[in-house]
Amino acid sequence: MLFHLSIEADDAKRTAEVLAEIWGGTALPFPPVGIGSWMAFHGADNGTMIEVYPRGTTLIETDGDAVGVIAERSRATATHFAMSTDLPAERIYAIAAREGWSAKYCKRGGKFGVIEIWIDGCQMIEVLTPEMQREYLDCVTVAGWRALLAAGAPQQALAA
Numbered sequence: 801m802l803f804h805l806s807i808e809a810d811d812a813k814r815t816a817e818v819l820a821e822i823w824g825g826t827a828l829p830f831p832p833v834g835i836g837s838w839m840a841f842h843g844a845d846n847g848t849m850i851e852v853y854p855r856g857t858t859l860i861e862t863d864g865d866a867v868g869v870i871a872e873r874s875r876a877t878a879t880h881f882a883m884s885t886d887l888p889a890e891r892i893y894a895i896a897a898r899e900g901w902s903a904k905y906c907k908r909g910g911k912f913g914v915i916e917i918w919i920d921g922c923q924m925i926e927v928l929t930p931e932m933q934r935e936y937l938d939c940v941t942v943a944g945w946r947a948l949l950a951a952g953a954p955q956q957a958l959a960a
Contacts, residue, residue: 802884804839805881806851816852818899822884822892822927824887833857835869856876875922882914882926882936887914889929909948911939922942 809815816827816838824843830851831837837857842848858869858917889905892915896903902918906926912935914926928936938944 803847804849804851806853807879807881807919807925808853808855808857809878809923811821811857812838812852812854814899815919816850818895819852819883819925820848822887822895823883823888824882833859850883867884867912875920877923880924880926880927884928884930892917892927892929897941912936 802950803813806873807815813829813836814828817840819825821829821893825841825845826843827838827932830839833851833853835857836854838852840850840852851948855875860869890908893903896915904916904922905913906916907913913927913932914928915938917927919925938954
């Protein structure tokens, strides 16, 4: 189980609120990192959360806990994640449209669907409805991945 991950956003509070909405959860401030950080808790209240830092936050190792500082860098990032939702696809598209975020359906490697959302035009997340979750879980297993590799799947088919 993945307990939490962190991303950055132009408006950390608003992004955490929207992610919590998609998850049926709650957004709260995240003081350990400070500098305006927020977190989105999953509605199951099982400890799963997404930390959202202000754009440009960099974590720095110290003798104690890591500290967050703002540093200049590119808005583009390879960091992304796939999250589940109980909401129907139409509601996810409506939420993305309300926020001014691009959203589209994609079929990864022809195997499973995701709704690809671009927060602030530079942070990709993948949202999976219940139907998409079933497709994902049928495909993304160690055995399933080995079968794709053994079949010589093209590189783009392996991208999740």
